[in-house]
Amino acid sequence: MELFKSNSKIAFMGSRKLWYALSLTLFLVSLGALFTRGLNLGVDFTGGVTVEAKFPGEAQPEILRRGLEAAGFEDVQVQNFGSSRDVAIRLPPPEGKTADQVRASIETVLRQVDAAVVVSRLDVVGPQVGAELRNSAVISLIATLVLIFIYVFLRFHAWQLSLGAIIAAIHDPVIVLGFFALTGIVFDLSVVAALLAVIGYSLNDTVVVFDRIRERFEANKRLQPSEVLNQSVNQTLSRTIMTSLTTLIVVVVLLLLGGPVLQGFSAALVVGILIGTYSSIYIASAVALDAGLTAESLFPTRKKLAIDDMP
């Protein structure tokens, strides 16, 4: 079985203005959402209290919220979590109260609503730890990008290709972040992990396409660059889509069956894989082309004495 014709000749490069426009829109919307709405940061990053509780029957978030506010808590968030019987309660860092006092008063409120409630999880993160985790998340994102930039520069012998890969590597996580800002899905540590995996993964596809570009240029140095790039994307298309498909299958299963704890993580991966695949096909190579990639940039003609170290 084949999903793609072996000799597909889609003119990816010809329509690149359209895809640039789409990407730019997505990118700007994401940035806008990040700056106006911001991320719904989890307790990992803000510090504070998260309680997950299971009720024997239907949970009533609204009653719980009022009960907690009556007990003196401010900025209380109560949501259904996974099922109608489970709730997640989020509170800002308690001031002047110990974790145990917080726990005790939350449990009292829960019991008043239903005595048979079971607290299935309780996290108390100090504001200091929250700030540190936030820092290390930002550092790890930047570190990954920097390391990948270094790798990309060492790996491709033409700066045009490096530029294409780097733009794709920034494009993808920003749009995933935008998705989280727009949907308001809780952004916690595990989402950061997914985001880093997405950066690595999406570059994966780009590298394979770029490898093919070098191969095509080597085979025929007279072809128009746009033609070579089109050929390369077409020839690797089947692989690019297949790989994304296999990964998407498992990640969607994870999103559907992995339970609420993994929801943000799986959602980040699903969106990231889709965006990553799209950017490897439509954006990375197109950027390299517009940056002026030619056979010359990959295989410079040298003076006779120079030894060609190209493979």
Next chain:
Amino acid sequence: MLEFARWKYVLVAIVMVVASIFALPNVFGEDAALQVARKDRAAIADDGRKAVEEYLRGQGVSFSRSYVDEGRLMLHFDAVPAQLRARDLVNENFKTDYVTALSFASRAPDWLRKIGLRPTPLGLDLRGGLYLLYQVDIAGAVDQLLEVYEQDARRALSQQNIAFTDVIRVTEGSERPNGLRVQLPVGADVGQVRGVLRRLWPDLTITSFEASSGPIVQLVLTAAQIKERQDYAISQNLTTLRNRVNELGVSEPVVQRQGLDRIAVQLPGVQNSAEVKDLLGKVATLEFRLVDTQNNVSEAVQRGRAPFGSKLYDTRDGLPTLLKRDIIVTGDQLVDATTAATEQGPGVSVRLDASGGEEMLRATRTNLGKPMAVVFIEQRREEIEVAGEKVQRTVKEEKVINTATIQGVFSTNFQITGLGANEARDLALLLRAGALAAPLFVIEERVVGPGLGKENIEKGTSALLIGMALLFVFMLVYYKTFGIVANIVLLANVILLAALLTVFKAALSLPGIAGIVLTVGMAVDANVLIYERIREEIRNGVTPQTAIAKGFEKAFSAIADSNITTLIAGIVLWALGTGAIRGFAVVLSLGIATSMFTSLLGSRALLTLMYGGARRPAKLSI
């Protein structure tokens, strides 16, 4: 030509056999179990094991298996009620010697356990339990040290009849106090003061200068000395917490240093955080006292009270002992305790501060040849029943942990001898555990209920199984026979990954399971790269054998390349992540390595076996 060197076949076969054995412990499931450990952390001997077993049998409690594992007795039960009853019985009957912990134990056969293979441990999010992150106040540790120094300096100067204006703590080029300043009246003998201080602290740099009020002698801790003190404070607090966690009777607890000044405590199965925090933060100390040799112990026991000037104590083994009321030295004066090899066998080297040293000097000089005892005092919370209601109360417990004859005169540094190797180690631990070198406070706390843990395991496993099943079908439909090969390789990949996780003893968390699921999806990538290349080669008109060989050859650089980027992300995550995120990073990175191995070598071996050598197929089912 399609060939594969014989040694590569052998390599693949050996790796897969070894991996299967390593992954094996994970498939057996778990029994409800009871873990019995000695309170003093020594290994349980055969007679101890027999005593517990026979007692349980006598009470009609049957267990399916029992063995001593890492010094602890493990008893397996068919059902939870038997497990609970056994716990109550052991707690009641062996109260003084053993602590018990309810746990789960692998049903894997004994031979696997004996060669050191165990199932991958589960993280707290999968088992349920309590996670505490303690902040060690390391600045407080230095303050505490300077306070001791200040007292020592005042005492030493007074004893030498040296007049001084004041002794104060100073801040020299740092935000917090890091030194001591002795202010002297005009015309004081600076050299004499320096001499006294040098005798107290030979390692510290002492400087002196003239101020308008008179001469000043000053000592400032170097950055290295401050760091040493802080490290000491953390390692001592770690030891304290470990000892106390051990007392909790939790199976497989984890107490580890995290970063510069944090201690993370993981207690599987624990739900009541208030009680645990109370126990871990409790105060314990110790005292050195002379043994009362003039009065008869049994007489005192009979009369129910100690003679005047003495006090009745129990040893760890429950034997009564009479000690003098006057304390020679207390734990506050203890600076350090380490195990040491002495001429009389294993021992413990104890270091006291200057004041403690003096007291000890005086006591040993006048009591040469007499016995001295070390008393361990701790305050613990206890639950008692008062009129049918359970009430918590704080109990002070005092036990003689060691008595030894004073062999010579000593002061700040001395050794406690006459101990077994284990005893010496435990005593050093206990002594250090006696005093907290720096205050501790909880900055992060996470509790996962056991129900949620179970739910997480079920969800993670079902996502993994269903995801794999869907992939299998997809690959089979898309690549036919080659799809079967890809699926076998995928299965091999999961086995290899499970084996590596077992070897690294990396705790499996929910993100870890998610990592396995993701790895499975991504591992197919290498096969897809190879198969697409083979298809391409076939379209170019080469023979099937050449197509396979070329497919592998040409796909190699793409496979290697594409994995490096994911590996970079994995390594950064590992370096900067904590806890569960680290688990994900480990799985992701290991998964990349295993998928490279299985797709490049494993799948090549299979395909060569199927299509290689003299077979020369006319067509490939791809």
